[in-house]
Amino acid sequence: MTVCLNGEEVAKKIGDAFPNSIDIADKATIIAKSEYLYQIAEFLKNNSDLKFDYLANQVAVDYMDYFEVVYNLVSLEYNHSLTLKVRCNDRENPTLPSVVSLWRTADYQEREIYDLMGITFTGHPNLKRLFLWEGFPGHPQRRDYL
Amino acid sequence: MAIKTEPFILNMGPQHPSTHGVFRMRVTLDGEVIVDVEPVIGYLHRGIEKLAEGRTYTQNIPLTDRMDYLASMTNNQAYVTAVEKLAGIQVPERAEYLRIIMAELMRIASHLMGVGFFLNDLGALMTPVLYMWREREKILDLFDMLCGQRLTYNYMRIGGVSHDIPEEFLSALKRFIAEMPGFTDEYDQLLAENEILLVRTKGVGILPKDLAINTGASGPVLRASGVKWDIRRADPYSIYDRFDFDIPTADSGDCYDRYWIKIQEIRQSTRILEQAVAQLPEGDICADVPQLIRPPVGEVYSRIEAPKGELGYYLVSDNSIAPYRFHVRPTELINLTALRDMSIGWKIADLIIIFGSIDVCLGEIDR
Numbered sequence: 001m002t003v004c005l006n007g008e009e010v011a012k013k014i015g016d017a018f019p020n021s022i023d024i025a026d027k028a029t030i031i032a033k034s035e036y037l038y039q040i041a042e043f044l045k046n047n048s049d050l051k052f053d054y055l056a057n058q059v060a061v062d063y064m065d066y067f068e069v070v071y072n073l074v075s076l077e078y079n080h081s082l083t084l085k086v087r088c089n090d091r092e093n094p095t096l097p098s099v100v101s102l103w104r105t106a107d108y109q110e111r112e113i114y115d116l117m118g119i120t121f122t123g124h125p126n127l128k129r130l131f132l133w134e135g136f137p138g139h140p141q142r143r144d145y146l
Numbered sequence: 147m148a149i150k151t152e153p154f155i156l157n158m159g160p161q162h163p164s165t166h167g168v169f170r171m172r173v174t175l176d177g178e179v180i181v182d183v184e185p186v187i188g189y190l191h192r193g194i195e196k197l198a199e200g201r202t203y204t205q206n207i208p209l210t211d212r213m214d215y216l217a218s219m220t221n222n223q224a225y226v227t228a229v230e231k232l233a234g235i236q237v238p239e240r241a242e243y244l245r246i247i248m249a250e251l252m253r254i255a256s257h258l259m260g261v262g263f264f265l266n267d268l269g270a271l272m273t274p275v276l277y278m279w280r281e282r283e284k285i286l287d288l289f290d291m292l293c294g295q296r297l298t299y300n301y302m303r304i305g306g307v308s309h310d311i312p313e314e315f316l317s318a319l320k321r322f323i324a325e326m327p328g329f330t331d332e333y334d335q336l337l338a339e340n341e342i343l344l345v346r347t348k349g350v351g352i353l354p355k356d357l358a359i360n361t362g363a364s365g366p367v368l369r370a371s372g373v374k375w376d377i378r379r380a381d382p383y384s385i386y387d388r389f390d391f392d393i394p395t396a397d398s399g400d401c402y403d404r405y406w407i408k409i410q411e412i413r414q415s416t417r418i419l420e421q422a423v424a425q426l427p428e429g430d431i432c433a434d435v436p437q438l439i440r441p442p443v444g445e446v447y448s449r450i451e452a453p454k455g456e457l458g459y460y461l462v463s464d465n466s467i468a469p470y471r472f473h474v475r476p477t478e479l480i481n482l483t484a485l486r487d488m489s490i491g492w493k494i495a496d497l498i499i500i501f502g503s504i505d506v507c508l509g510e511i512d513r
Binding site (some may be wrong): 054105112116118 | 193202447456
């Protein structure tokens with residue numbers, strides 16, 4: 001059975017390495033500050049007690065006030081999981097650091113988010129629209145796109 | 147005098163018989179050798195995730211059928227499991243058994259198509275496919291008997307399943323379970339040591355273990371690279387903890403292993419079916435759920451082991467009748483991430499079988 005790690009405990013570990021990098025941490029999730037996202041992701045992947053080597057899923061949700069990108073991380077070795085979230089308040093030009101260099105799973109998923117939600121991932125090697133054609137107006141997965 | 151050469155770009159697809167849908171590969175070639183591959187997708191994009199935000203939870207079940215249309219039952223199962231997790235609904239035991247029976251039949255049917263068309267791509271034109279179709283037909287007949295559909299079943303419901311099995315179903319299923327090991331042996335006899343198959347697939351399109359994990363491969367692709375990871379065992383959902391089955395793995399991660407794993411999984415699925423039929427209890431087939439489900443505010447990521455790998459649903463509820471966000475973790479799209487690494491250095495004829503060995507269905511990639 002995959003164990004869901006307690007977010008508060010993992011947040012404490014992250015906090016020791018990167019002070020003030022976590023916004024909110026509860027039992028189920030960690031919400032990281034977007035400027036620390038890459039460092040935290042790197043820490044979660046390489047820490048010998050955590051070893052999140054598998055990014056199962058990456059999804060963006062439009063909550064109107066902010067965008068939330070969710071990373072469902074799994075460690076195949078320890079069989080535990082963690083939900084990492086990051087929020088993006090800028091609606092006009094949302095930008096987040098890319099995690100493709102850590103988990104290549106993010107390659108198509110970040111392109112999909114860029115295409116349908118309009119979030120730019122800095123550091124992505126090939127950030128192009130995935131499903132829609134270049135020049136398509138707007139980002140249809142946003143809640144205010146009709 | 148040296149001849150001046152330069153790489154050129156070839157567009158394979160969108161309409162190409164080996165792509166099983168509308169899929170384009172932008173291939174850079176040096177003579178016949180592949181230098182670069184870039185998949186271009188989106189030709190079948192129907193905006194299912196956006197559509198689902200405007201429909202009730204129950205109305206979304208038929209939409210899931212139309213994603214990986216070669217494995218509709220497991221798509222149904224992944225979605226209803228996610229909604230049940232979100233809304234906290236208990237499923238009656240008989241319904242769980244029926245779901246598992248259908249899911250494992252679907253796994254066999256999907257693997258048969260995967261293997262059959264993989265061999266078709268290899269040049270064994272239509273003969274192996276017809277052998278595989280012979281058994282797949284029996285599964286489709288069973289599903290037809292069950293819900294009147296052969297491709298898009300819309301069988302599972304939130305809280306259970308839509309119909310109980312008809313009277314003649316069990317005897318037909320038992321006959322199928324009894325016959326299937328013999329048919330699987332027949333495939334092995336025809337294929338497993340076939341010289342052409344071995345020469346074309348052994349050592350071709352290798353996906354190393356760490357790259358498989360890093361690119362998020364799942365299902366047979368991941369297991370062929372030597373990772374013993376199957377969600378039915380690693381994170382058991384439904385009632386998979388009650389069955390005895392093995393998880394086949396291979397070590398080299400080449401096209402042959404990806405073929406071989408699928409044949410082994412057909413055997414294991416037959417074993418699960420046998421046990422499920424023997425244990426099938428009497429009882430209700432659907433829990434009492436309101437017609438319009440309003441799950442409490444929250445979100446859920448729920449995953450199952452679909453025939454092609456980890457199929458996950460990320461649902462967000464705002465306590466209304468429609469999901470606030472409906473996202474599918476696209477198994478096959480993520481399996482494709484490593485296509486470029488697997489194909490570079492091989493010939494164009496190998497690209498077709500490398501792509502075929504990943505076993506994709508464009509309905510799910512494009513959504």
